Amino acid sequence: MEETKTKTVENVETVDVYTAKGLLSTTGHRYLDVRTNEEFAKSHFEEALNIPYMFKTDEGRVINPDFLPQVASVCKKDEHLIVACNSGGRASRACVDLLNAGYEHVANMGGGYSAWVDAGFAGEKTPEDLKIACKFRPNDN
Numbered sequence: 001m002e003e004t005k006t007k008t009v010e011n012v013e014t015v016d017v018y019t020a021k022g023l024l025s026t027t028g029h030r031y032l033d034v035r036t037n038e039e040f041a042k043s044h045f046e047e048a049l050n051i052p053y054m055f056k057t058d059e060g061r062v063i064n065p066d067f068l069p070q071v072a073s074v075c076k077k078d079e080h081l082i083v084a085c086n087s088g089g090r091a092s093r094a095c096v097d098l099l100n101a102g103y104e105h106v107a108n109m110g111g112g113y114s115a116w117v118d119a120g121f122a123g124e125k126t127p128e129d130l131k132i133a134c135k136f137r138p139n140d141n
Helices: 017-026 037-041 067-072 089-102 112-118
Strands: 013-015 030-033 054-057 060-063 080-084 105-110
Touching: 013 017, 017 030, 017 080, 017 105, 017 112, 067 089, 080 089, 080 112, 089 105, 105 112
Parallel strands: 013 105, 030 080, 080 105
Antiparallel strands: 054 060
């Protein structure tokens, strides 16, 4: 019997925003936005699914314990998913979890939503109006 190997970040396919845009517009891929609800509310790809991979808590960032069941409630394991966060880090970790859960076609959008905005794909507003800081930081006051 063949041994199943655990997937790691090295197993995650990464596509640039131009490739992602093409896949989303022509081949039936879905955009899975794993940013927080607050990040998503600020600006997002119009047809994106938002399932946060991590939450901001008083103790810092924690992985959403219901991430995989929430994805399973709206996505089939054979669907083609473009996974994105703000800059690419959370999305690559989310891709690893999805691959290890049996999802067959997941790709991390390199540079995340920030790269999407920088490429001019997010509309008329300036990048400063659409993007947020890449990391959760405690208040300095």
